[in-house]
Amino acid sequence: MLGPPEWGLPEPGATGAATVMLRLDCSTGDRASWLGALAVTLGRYLGRESVVVGTDHGSVSVDLAAVLGELRPVPTDQPVIAGLLFGDKGSPFPLTVSVHSDHLRLDYRRSHFAREIVEQFARHLAHVHQQVQSVPVAEIDLLDDVERRRIVALGRSREPLATSRVCLHEAFARVAARTPDAVAVSDGAATLTYRELDTWSTRLSDGLWAAGVRVGDRVGLCLDRSADFVVAVMAVLKAGATYVPVDPMHPAGRLARILEGAGVRLVITDRTDIAMLARTVDELVASRPRTTRPRIDPAEPAYVIHTSGSTGRPKGVVVPHSNVIALVDATRDLFGLGPHDVWSFFHSGAFDVSVYEMWGCLLTGGRLAVVPYDVSRDPERFRDLLVAEQVTVLSQTPSAFTQLLGVDHGLVDPRLAIFAGEPLDTRALLPWFDRHPQCRMVNMYGITETTVHASHLTVTRELAETATRCVGTALPGWHFYVLDQAGRLVPPGVVGEIHVGGAGVAAGYLGQEELTSQRFRPDPYTGGLQYRSGDLGRLRPDGTLDHLGRADHQVKIRGFRVELGEIRAALLEDTRVRAAAAVVRRSDPADPATARIDAYVVLADEAAAGIRDRVARLLPDYMVPATVTPVAELPLTPNGKLDIVRLPQPRFRPARISGGEDDLVGRLRRIWSDVLGVAVGPDDDFFELGGNSMYAVRISTAMRAAGMPAVVMANLYRASTVRAVAAGLERTE
Numbered sequence: 001m002l003g004p005p006e007w008g009l010p011e012p013g014a015t016g017a018a019t020v021m022l023r024l025d026c027s028t029g030d031r032a033s034w035l036g037a038l039a040v041t042l043g044r045y046l047g048r049e050s051v052v053v054g055t056d057h058g059s060v061s062v063d064l065a066a067v068l069g070e071l072r073p074v075p076t077d078q079p080v081i082a083g084l085l086f087g088d089k090g091s092p093f094p095l096t097v098s099v100h101s102d103h104l105r106l107d108y109r110r111s112h113f114a115r116e117i118v119e120q121f122a123r124h125l126a127h128v129h130q131q132v133q134s135v136p137v138a139e140i141d142l143l144d145d146v147e148r149r150r151i152v153a154l155g156r157s158r159e160p161l162a163t164s165r166v167c168l169h170e171a172f173a174r175v176a177a178r179t180p181d182a183v184a185v186s187d188g189a190a191t192l193t194y195r196e197l198d199t200w201s202t203r204l205s206d207g208l209w210a211a212g213v214r215v216g217d218r219v220g221l222c223l224d225r226s227a228d229f230v231v232a233v234m235a236v237l238k239a240g241a242t243y244v245p246v247d248p249m250h251p252a253g254r255l256a257r258i259l260e261g262a263g264v265r266l267v268i269t270d271r272t273d274i275a276m277l278a279r280t281v282d283e284l285v286a287s288r289p290r291t292t293r294p295r296i297d298p299a300e301p302a303y304v305i306h307t308s309g310s311t312g313r314p315k316g317v318v319v320p321h322s323n324v325i326a327l328v329d330a331t332r333d334l335f336g337l338g339p340h341d342v343w344s345f346f347h348s349g350a351f352d353v354s355v356y357e358m359w360g361c362l363l364t365g366g367r368l369a370v371v372p373y374d375v376s377r378d379p380e381r382f383r384d385l386l387v388a389e390q391v392t393v394l395s396q397t398p399s400a401f402t403q404l405l406g407v408d409h410g411l412v413d414p415r416l417a418i419f420a421g422e423p424l425d426t427r428a429l430l431p432w433f434d435r436h437p438q439c440r441m442v443n444m445y446g447i448t449e450t451t452v453h454a455s456h457l458t459v460t461r462e463l464a465e466t467a468t469r470c471v472g473t474a475l476p477g478w479h480f481y482v483l484d485q486a487g488r489l490v491p492p493g494v495v496g497e498i499h500v501g502g503a504g505v506a507a508g509y510l511g512q513e514e515l516t517s518q519r520f521r522p523d524p525y526t527g528g529l530q531y532r533s534g535d536l537g538r539l540r541p542d543g544t545l546d547h548l549g550r551a552d553h554q555v556k557i558r559g560f561r562v563e564l565g566e567i568r569a570a571l572l573e574d575t576r577v578r579a580a581a582a583v584v585r586r587s588d589p590a591d592p593a594t595a596r597i598d599a600y601v602v603l604a605d606e607a608a609a610g611i612r613d614r615v616a617r618l619l620p621d622y623m624v625p626a627t628v629t630p631v632a633e634l635p636l637t638p639n640g641k642l643d644i645v646r647l648p649q650p651r652f653r654p655a656r657i658s659g660g661e662d663d664l665v666g667r668l669r670r671i672w673s674d675v676l677g678v679a680v681g682p683d684d685d686f687f688e689l690g691g692n693s694m695y696a697v698r699i700s701t702a703m704r705a706a707g708m709p710a711v712v713m714a715n716l717y718r719a720s721t722v723r724a725v726a727a728g729l730e731r732t733e
Contacts, residue, residue: 218263562597
């Protein structure tokens, strides 16, 4: 017997049987037409072109051909989920459709289906039956106009969006005028009031103007998150320009590609290896103010943030001022944001979650507490910062939050914790509920192309225990559609691709018109645009959205969106590599922090040495493969796609174990081996063994638990072997 179908959405623990009746004239049509209608309806619900349907004579397999007359039911012994009967003959199937002259009767098992789903299935079946005898199968519409309006309304917020037409820096100026002496940014011992942030950003804006920056230009920001970063962002916008943030931790080769591709006028940075026009904040601050200020339309771009691209070229997402204003306005009352809040500025300015941290705070009068990079990678120091700064709004990727859960967090006291950037396993939140029952936990689904966040769900303890995949309802002003592969709206319960419309849809990809037209589609219900996300999901009858993973080769690594095609492209730039592939694996399927990328290469010669090192100079650390395994050829499926199942186990470098180890080296080797899941020699490189920043945090935590001094993250990057770490610890004793 088949288990409950995904689209059935039964109530947990429901048992027994129930019935739905639909009054209509069923005198037209015959067994063939009703069987065809059931097959087409079931096929749309399942997303298949071949289905198995039950009849009073047994099970039949139906290929959904072009027209009804070409439907050829073939007897089969496969189990069925739904069947068709004429008259009252019992209900032998999980969903039994009985056709009577004046009504349809649907008997169903409550363990398999929710009543709302069965009721809509009945309506859709009747509508399909009206078409099936005269319309080609591919053109049959599952939904009539009433159903379509109902489903469109389900994907919208119940609350309207009240937003203002203003630029970001103008909205900030209004807050600064109301509370000039309130602290806007705290960065260690340094602070900036709203007045000081306004003044310094104006002076830097004047310096940008003196350096040749004009309205509509793009200015690169290659700065650590800091008070200077916030000043620089505000200054670029005041100059009428667009800021293009890049992560200073990324290799110079990737930075150059992004900045050159974005056509930036200059770069504000402390790095000395940026080849184009670069200036520090101090060099740009002007001593002479300008007397005039440019006027900018809120529909103009505020920033361009880059995400991984399948062709090897990062995609620059162009986001207008008005989108960010709408995001803050949509969540201000929803989360009770205001001057009483202290926000953690945890994420890189090149990661779009930081956009909401910064503007959600500054446009509601809060204080932005900067979390330095090395502190963000050390959960104990991060915990101490949260306590010292009395942070009330904590924004985290699930991977980062997992590390915070690994230390004693009893003194941390946020009123609001927001999760974003990657799927959340809600069960991981249970220890937090035990210690912080007063903290509101919110899971938000969003995409860079739809301005950071698009939905919200307050996660209760009960929801956490169920491991819900729900991401809640659309934010005011945003809306969701779930469409099938042909671009048709699908009903609640049915899995399809999530499309996002409304106030957050970006202006497109910078300089990539073809890709923009592929991903940003006309919205037939609003006249605006909708973004094709590539994410699988389903609406529920209550209007909430389930997120069910990716429909393509895009993945999330530590909260960052990664196109495996970009990694493949970087591998293929090595002249020795004839073919390449990259796959993602987790050593613990329930723990996103254990995700690693394994690369496979077909080589023109036998030498594989140096391939990973070369890729590391082109890609950020979260995209660098943990392993590079040579293969004779890439295995393919019969459809010509990469056959991941047939790929060999990744090739880790064998442990280089030598004699004469002292006790400290031996103890460290055991810790590293336990955390990384591979044998570790004293001279094996942490990163070549598949290590990343999340594993580094776990090693540091395990060292503290074993009574050793914790290794500083920055030191691990410089001394990445057991022997080197041990030597560093001995020098500090």
